[in-house]
Amino acid sequence: MKPSVVLVTGGGGFIGSHTVVALQERGHRVVVVDDHSTSSPIALDRVAAITGIAPALYSLDLNDRPALDRVFAAHPIDAVIHFAARKAVGESTEIPLEYFDVNIGGTASLLRVMDVHGIDRLVFSSSCSIYGDGAPDSIPLTETAPARPTNPYAWSKWVCEQMIDQACTLHPRLRAISLRYFNPIGAHPSGLLGEDPLGEPRNLMPYLMQVVTGRRAELTVYGQDYPTSDGSAVRDYIHVSDVAEGHLAALDHIDDVPGHRVVNLGTGQGTSVLALRAAAARATGHPISYRVADQRPGDVAALVADASKAHRDWGWQPRHDLIDMCRDAWKFTRMNPHGYVR
Numbered sequence: 001m002k003p004s005v006v007l008v009t010g011g012g013g014f015i016g017s018h019t020v021v022a023l024q025e026r027g028h029r030v031v032v033v034d035d036h037s038t039s040s041p042i043a044l045d046r047v048a049a050i051t052g053i054a055p056a057l058y059s060l061d062l063n064d065r066p067a068l069d070r071v072f073a074a075h076p077i078d079a080v081i082h083f084a085a086r087k088a089v090g091e092s093t094e095i096p097l098e099y100f101d102v103n104i105g106g107t108a109s110l111l112r113v114m115d116v117h118g119i120d121r122l123v124f125s126s127s128c129s130i131y132g133d134g135a136p137d138s139i140p141l142t143e144t145a146p147a148r149p150t151n152p153y154a155w156s157k158w159v160c161e162q163m164i165d166q167a168c169t170l171h172p173r174l175r176a177i178s179l180r181y182f183n184p185i186g187a188h189p190s191g192l193l194g195e196d197p198l199g200e201p202r203n204l205m206p207y208l209m210q211v212v213t214g215r216r217a218e219l220t221v222y223g224q225d226y227p228t229s230d231g232s233a234v235r236d237y238i239h240v241s242d243v244a245e246g247h248l249a250a251l252d253h254i255d256d257v258p259g260h261r262v263v264n265l266g267t268g269q270g271t272s273v274l275a276l277r278a279a280a281a282r283a284t285g286h287p288i289s290y291r292v293a294d295q296r297p298g299d300v301a302a303l304v305a306d307a308s309k310a311h312r313d314w315g316w317q318p319r320h321d322l323i324d325m326c327r328d329a330w331k332f333t334r335m336n337p338h339g340y341v342r
């Protein structure tokens, strides 16, 4: 897509901030909407330090439709990338209504305002968790694998995909791509941007890093009785910079065909929790102790992508391996041992 104005919801978050960097480096002008409920505004200062450009920032909740409407009225927006959501599987089983409100309500609000302003390009952050506990023989998972959400988070993403699909049917001018990310980890190679969750990390890599720096005593491995090679859950880890580039590829090709498309972003490589722990220990030079606990409700044994569609249709492919992911996460942690200082 030629340089354009792109509105990014959740642009202050982990994947959003890396994508804002990639967009600005490609010449796009970026408008960020973020309520900073799960991120620090400092991430956007770091985006400005890397790119030399401060994106326009509106600190608001997506469910505040009048405020969102004013943002759309103030900028000639060409496309929207929608990251803003709650994203933790375990937490979603504890507070499902919050997940429905933010993820489903926020997406409905955004679609309404886009419709009012005639904005017809949308890239949506979806998730491999939609596939749920698919039959092991369907791994690697293609986009045609059946959706079997096993927790409120995954279900909320599935509902959002369905809403976007329906909106595209009702409004044929709307073009939308749902990117089903597998497990983004790593950090910007500068060490300025990375994953900095509020409170106790619910994702594996920041937890591993906090054990290395002594902020956490040990890693808890949830389940060592899965039907995998070492009994721990297997995921497809992908460098966050590759995920960010996937959004640029999606924007470049959003006008190729009408309607709603679903595309996986993963590497096709499965790595177990214990194998990632070992890789992180090698990258950091620190042992990482762990204990085993019961499986978490809603978790599944293995999720590994067949990412050939993004490569076939867009020429996109991941450039980074697990060593890069651990190295960059560690660089961010070393440079920001307490995260972004809030």
Ligand SMILES: NC(=O)c1ccc[n+]([C@@H]2O[C@H](COP(=O)([O-])OP(=O)(O)OC[C@H]3O[C@@H](n4cnc5c(N)ncnc54)[C@H](O)[C@@H]3O)[C@@H](O)[C@H]2O)c1
Residues within 6 Å of the ligand: 009, 010, 011, 012, 013, 014, 015, 016, 033, 034, 035, 036, 037, 038, 039, 040, 060, 061, 062, 063, 082, 083, 084, 085, 086, 087, 102, 106, 125, 126, 127, 128, 181, 182, 183, 184, 203
């Ligand atoms: N990180 C992963 O492992 C992963 C995997 C698959 C899909 N995803 C999806 O990618 C997207 C981004 O994930 P992330 O890892 O960057 O998460 P994140 O928590 O770092 O970023 C989410 C951002 O959205 C903002 N936000 C949340 N609710 C909002 C609201 N109501 N209004 C405005 N802003 C709001 C937060 O403040 C934060 O800046 C999410 O939609 C998530 O579901 C993430």
